[in-house]
Amino acid sequence: MRKVATMAGVAPTSVYWHFGSREALLGEVLTVLIEDLPEPQARSRTPRKRMVELATGLRDQVAATQPVQELALELGRAAELSFPTQVALAREVAASGLRGDDAAMVVRAILFTVGGFILLTDNFEQRVPGSETTQELWHTQGGGAVDAGLQRAMERGVDTDVLFAFTLDKLLDGLLPA
Amino acid sequence: MRKVATMAGVAPTSVYWHFGSREALLGEVLTVLIEDLPEPQARSRTPRKRMVELATGLRDQVAATQPVQELALELGRAAELSFPTQVALAREVAASGLRGDDAAMVVRAILFTVGGFILLTDNFEQRVPGSETTQELWHTQGGGAVDAGLQRAMERGVDTDVLFAFTLDKLLDGLLPA
DNA sequence: ACCTGAACACCGTTCAAGT
DNA sequence: ACCTGAACACCGTTCAAGT
Numbered sequence: 001m002r003k004v005a006t007m008a009g010v011a012p013t014s015v016y017w018h019f020g021s022r023e024a025l026l027g028e029v030l031t032v033l034i035e036d037l038p039e040p041q042a043r044s045r046t047p048r049k050r051m052v053e054l055a056t057g058l059r060d061q062v063a064a065t066q067p068v069q070e071l072a073l074e075l076g077r078a079a080e081l082s083f084p085t086q087v088a089l090a091r092e093v094a095a096s097g098l099r100g101d102d103a104a105m106v107v108r109a110i111l112f113t114v115g116g117f118i119l120l121t122d123n124f125e126q127r128v129p130g131s132e133t134t135q136e137l138w139h140t141q142g143g144g145a146v147d148a149g150l151q152r153a154m155e156r157g158v159d160t161d162v163l164f165a166f167t168l169d170k171l172l173d174g175l176l177p178a
Numbered sequence: 179m180r181k182v183a184t185m186a187g188v189a190p191t192s193v194y195w196h197f198g199s200r201e202a203l204l205g206e207v208l209t210v211l212i213e214d215l216p217e218p219q220a221r222s223r224t225p226r227k228r229m230v231e232l233a234t235g236l237r238d239q240v241a242a243t244q245p246v247q248e249l250a251l252e253l254g255r256a257a258e259l260s261f262p263t264q265v266a267l268a269r270e271v272a273a274s275g276l277r278g279d280d281a282a283m284v285v286r287a288i289l290f291t292v293g294g295f296i297l298l299t300d301n302f303e304q305r306v307p308g309s310e311t312t313q314e315l316w317h318t319q320g321g322g323a324v325d326a327g328l329q330r331a332m333e334r335g336v337d338t339d340v341l342f343a344f345t346l347d348k349l350l351d352g353l354l355p356a
Numbered sequence: 357a358c359c360t361g362a363a364c365a366c367c368g369t370t371c372a373a374g375t
Numbered sequence: 376a377c378c379t380g381a382a383c384a385c386c387g388t389t390c391a392a393g394t
Contacts (some may be wrong), residue, residue, distance in 0.1 A: 001384080001387060001388085002387095010359075010360095011359065011361075011386085012361075013361080013389085014359055017357090021387080021388080022386095022388090047278060058291065069228065075303070079302070079307045079310070079311050079315070080312075083315045086332075087319065090329075091324050091333065093323055094328055098295070098328075098332050099325060099327050100328060100330070101331045102393090103328045104331035105341065105344055107328075107332070108339065108345075109345040109348060112294070112295055112341060113294065113349075113364090116290070116296075117290055119297040120290055120294045120297055121283055122228055122291050123251060123254070124257070124296075131253065131254045131255045131258075132257065133257050134264055137257070137355075141265065144266045145269070146265065146269050147272045147278075147281070149278035149281075150268055150270015150276075150277065150281045150282055151268075153278050153279045153282035154264075154268065154282050158235070158282075158283075163286055163287065163290060165373065166283055166287060167286075169352070170287060170352030171345070171348060171352055173351070174348030174351035174352035177351075181367060188364080188377095189379050189380075190368090191369085191371090191377065191379065192378055194368090194376070196377090199369080200368060317388075345388075350384095351379065
């Protein structure tokens, strides 16, 4: 508040006259930031490929505008960030032949998976220096609990981009049976 | 800090002699809380059913111990909470016939999906009163953008428990083809 | 209508001084 | 070895007083 006021060349208390509270101020900032986000785009030739494009695009956009996402999260307005993609996704699900409640479940399953991935990856990156990743925990855990090859693979860690693409692909296999 | 000190019948500054910082204190609290969590259990008869049981169990456990989860999240130690389930899940994936890197991808896809769902649902519940859900945004959005039946379904909202079960089921369909 | 300074009730933290 | 009070540098916010 004091920093913002200084930048505006005004006393901290003036901000309260204009915005009422810190939260209200941040809310207006977020609204502007959200308006400036680009529209989701999908140019591929099949509905399924366009779904992947939209999902990946949302993930990339959030990664590229992390401060916006953190602010939205803090203000409990994360839903707004994903809404344009949700609408575009709904259109593709309808294009793939699904209707009504069935279509809605598919739209939501995809969006929850994408959104969940984003939050989870984000949480990993904000990891406190001293804390352990599950990767490190697999090292600690003596062998023998699971198959040796699996153990080694778990100890190696993952590329989250690859995992995201894999998970989305398999989910779509389940959601849109040939 | 001051509250904790009062409860311990000591000056706030004494806490710093024992723990060093607020973060270190909370870290030790979290370690104890995590130790007290029950082991993941899976009693069903097929690997796939046990996977569903483990995933659902983790979700339920987190919901039942939300303060622990929030603390783990704040301290960047969310990974630890899911680790026992991750090991149990790895065992089931191996039991279903997968090995090495393929198995690891499947374990991670499931765990990321479950973890993501948990974080996302949690974020929705912590929604700020004034903020809009996508459900409300669908109402705002005039009709015509998508199929009318789908629009109505999106306006109705979801039971996240049902959506979770559905998504997990479809993901497993994709991950463990018959 | 807009801005101000003084002040309040909080934070986490440091540190010299005590026993 | 453990505890203390005083103090620092922060927060968000209220409010009476100014112009």
